[in-house]
Amino acid sequence: MSKTKKPTNTTDWKGIWVILEHAKGKVSGVSWEILGKARELGDRYGIRVSAVLLGTNLDEVAKEAIYRGADEVYVAEHEALMHYSWEAHTKVVTDLVEKYRPNILLLAATHNGRDLAGRLAVRLNTGLTADVVELDIEPEGELLVGSVPGFGGSILAVIKCEHSRPQMATIRPGVLIAQELDTSRTGEIHKIASDIPPNLITTQVLQEIPVESVDISKAKRIVAAGRGVGTNLELVEELAELLDAAIGVTRPLADIGLKSRDHQIGSTGVTVRPKLAIIVGVSGAAHFVSGIQDAETIISINIDEEALIFDHSDYCVVADLNDVLPELIEALKARLYSTAK
Amino acid sequence: MNKELHIVVCVKIVPKPEDVTLKEDNTLDRANAESVINPPDKNAVETAVSLKERYGGKVTAISMGPPFFDDFMRLIMAMGVDDAILLSDRAFAGADTYPTTLTLAAGIKKLGDVDLVICGEESSDGGTGNVPPGIAEWLGWTQATYCHEIDYDEIQSRFVVKRSVSTGYEVISIPKPAVVSVELGVNSPRFPNFYLKQEYDQSYKVTIWDAKALNLDPETVGLKGSHTTVDSLKSSKGKERKKQFIVGSPKEIAEKLATIILENM
Numbered sequence: 001m002s003k004t005k006k007p008t009n010t011t012d013w014k015g016i017w018v019i020l021e022h023a024k025g026k027v028s029g030v031s032w033e034i035l036g037k038a039r040e041l042g043d044r045y046g047i048r049v050s051a052v053l054l055g056t057n058l059d060e061v062a063k064e065a066i067y068r069g070a071d072e073v074y075v076a077e078h079e080a081l082m083h084y085s086w087e088a089h090t091k092v093v094t095d096l097v098e099k100y101r102p103n104i105l106l107l108a109a110t111h112n113g114r115d116l117a118g119r120l121a122v123r124l125n126t127g128l129t130a131d132v133v134e135l136d137i138e139p140e141g142e143l144l145v146g147s148v149p150g151f152g153g154s155i156l157a158v159i160k161c162e163h164s165r166p167q168m169a170t171i172r173p174g175v176l177i178a179q180e181l182d183t184s185r186t187g188e189i190h191k192i193a194s195d196i197p198p199n200l201i202t203t204q205v206l207q208e209i210p211v212e213s214v215d216i217s218k219a220k221r222i223v224a225a226g227r228g229v230g231t232n233l234e235l236v237e238e239l240a241e242l243l244d245a246a247i248g249v250t251r252p253l254a255d256i257g258l259k260s261r262d263h264q265i266g267s268t269g270v271t272v273r274p275k276l277a278i279i280v281g282v283s284g285a286a287h288f289v290s291g292i293q294d295a296e297t298i299i300s301i302n303i304d305e306e307a308l309i310f311d312h313s314d315y316c317v318v319a320d321l322n323d324v325l326p327e328l329i330e331a332l333k334a335r336l337y338s339t340a341k
Numbered sequence: 342m343n344k345e346l347h348i349v350v351c352v353k354i355v356p357k358p359e360d361v362t363l364k365e366d367n368t369l370d371r372a373n374a375e376s377v378i379n380p381p382d383k384n385a386v387e388t389a390v391s392l393k394e395r396y397g398g399k400v401t402a403i404s405m406g407p408p409f410f411d412d413f414m415r416l417i418m419a420m421g422v423d424d425a426i427l428l429s430d431r432a433f434a435g436a437d438t439y440p441t442t443l444t445l446a447a448g449i450k451k452l453g454d455v456d457l458v459i460c461g462e463e464s465s466d467g468g469t470g471n472v473p474p475g476i477a478e479w480l481g482w483t484q485a486t487y488c489h490e491i492d493y494d495e496i497q498s499r500f501v502v503k504r505s506v507s508t509g510y511e512v513i514s515i516p517k518p519a520v521v522s523v524e525l526g527v528n529s530p531r532f533p534n535f536y537l538k539q540e541y542d543q544s545y546k547v548t549i550w551d552a553k554a555l556n557l558d559p560e561t562v563g564l565k566g567s568h569t570t571v572d573s574l575k576s577s578k579g580k581e582r583k584k585q586f587i588v589g590s591p592k593e594i595a596e597k598l599a600t601i602i603l604e605n606m
């Protein structure tokens with residue numbers, strides 16, 4: 001079953017493509033972030049930037065893609081693309097890639113983005129750099145350079161794909177910056193006819209269970225809690241409210257459902273860059289730290305003086321959070337209310 | 342009559358992330374790193390074994406790695422897995438996801454009668470999450486990633502899975518055979534039975550398949566079969582931190598912290 005590695009004539013492959021992920025026409029933030037970076041690289045090296053949209057009723061979204069940096073948009077509209085399925089999405093993107101030969105193909109490192117990218121890379125017999133946190137192109141304007149976190153995020157590997165095309169990468173949410181909406185931008189919209197045989201999709205969608213989502217990735221202040229809080233977030237919530245801060249949690253707290261997954265910080269959660277982070281009852285595992293290490297100031301409270309989190313903190317408190325947090329809340333109340341007067 | 346399920350669970354033995362550091366010359370220092378079963382793979386094993394308990398059948402664990410990982414394989418067997426296979430060959434070393442998925446798929450194919458492959462969502466060292474869909478593509482099977490619950494619909498001969506997506510969850514039904522991945526933390530992996538482990542240590546020999554046994558051309562696996570290359574490594578420490586300890590009674594600490602917080606809001 002092995003495919004021989006094709007010696008690809010890399011010069012035939014041109015442009016940067018961004019596959020935009022969306023739910024019923026609402027594009028996810030990370031896709032705009034990727035498009036924003038593609039635009040920046042496109043301007044720097046004179047490369048054409050194309051967005052790809054799969055679904056139904058995409059006219060408005062296609063226009064927005066132009067306003068957010070695309071030179072052109074490929075729009076594949078088909079009933080079978082309304083809901084994400086690996087079968088139809090892999091088929092349609094493969095057909096497009098084989099026809100138009102993009103040099104670089106970028107997707108979001110979300111669940112469905114990874115689901116699709118992992119499958120596509122094998123079908124297209126090419127390299128995939130997964131979960132990129134830093135993205136660049138070499139000065140010649142050809143070769144994609146992606147830095148990906150390894151070992152939970154403490155170490156970055158710089159990855160290249162020199163001989164196969166397209167050069168695929170998935171990009172982690174929250175690490176790049178979207179372009180502002182510029183309605184004066186113009187570009188071409190190509191409607192693509194997709195060939196999806198009726199029995200291609202064997203997946204049946206039985207039920208969709210939407211969960212209200214919040215975005216803590218842009219929060220200025222964050223109070224982050226770990227297993228040290230037990231199952232009680234009351235103090236953390238009170239402190240967060242007082243400081244107008246978002247609440248973040250470690251993975252185990254999200255796993256038990258104490259907070260929804262969008263509140264989870266880390267390599268399999270969100271990356272945050274607050275001005276101030278107060279981290280309580282968190283041990284400081286690499287997978288957690290990689291999501292918060294760019295915070296400007298970090299204060300940590302942990303009962304264990306050897307906790308790894310202190311290596312990543314500006315201010316360290318070795319104490320029981322149940323002793324310190326009530327006092328801290330009182331102290332802050334006194335100061336905030338006295339200045340309010 | 343439906344035949345019983347044959348489930349394969351893919352596992353990886355990884356160094357503990359916190360134990361791996363970069364040396365001065367930006368090469369990896371994993372000399373002091375403890376090896377462990379990749380945490381989400383334990384959730385995969387638990388899922389596989391509990392499916393077997395509910396619907397009957399057997400579970401085979403597969404891992405790609407050096408022969409001395411056989412001890413971990415027996416540990417996994419002591420969690421209720423029936424057989425263990427190590428895909429082991431010097432030629433497999435240095436693989437990115439492309440040849441990794443090719444190799445794992447070849448192992449699964451060699452087993453022959455597999456109904457379901459269960460992986461963990463990602464490995465804690467590489468963390469791509471791309472292995473499960475890659476295996477599925479090589480096998481030409483269907484896939485479902487980031488699953489929370491997996492059920493077997495015996496009448497339809499299909500699997501019903503609940504998977505997590507950006508907008509929440511979806512429940513989907515997929516045909517047999519299939520490759521799925523389960524999220525870290527979706528269940529509580531049972532502890533290995535240490536009597537069983539001791540028994541396996543004495544009497545069970547983990548099967549080892551090399552490139553030849555899998556009918557794989559050495560040019561297509563490992564580093565040679567990879568499309569991507571690691572250009573360099575760099576540390577990702579984030580910002581330099583002050584690491585200043587604040588001491589005193591809880592009240593004194595609170596006052597100092599309040600000042601720091603208000604200065605840094």
Ligand SMILES: Cc1cc2nc3c(=O)[nH]c(=O)nc-3n(C[C@H](O)[C@H](O)[C@H](O)COP(=O)(O)OP(=O)(O)OC[C@H]3O[C@@H](n4cnc5c(N)ncnc54)[C@H](O)[C@@H]3O)c2cc1C
Binds near residue numbers: 249304321
């Ligand atoms: C593939 C993979 C991906 C992962 N992704 C993520 C991720 O995205 N995000 C994430 O967070 N984790 C992730 N993890 C898990 C991660 O490795 C750690 O297990 C997790 O971060 C630990 O969470 P914790 O700090 O809350 O719990 P623990 O490690 O149990 O730490 C609890 C801490 O609380 C302290 N404590 C206890 N009681 C008190 C008290 N009364 N007062 C003060 N301190 C107290 C303890 O000293 C301890 O340091 C991932 C793991 C894997 C394998």
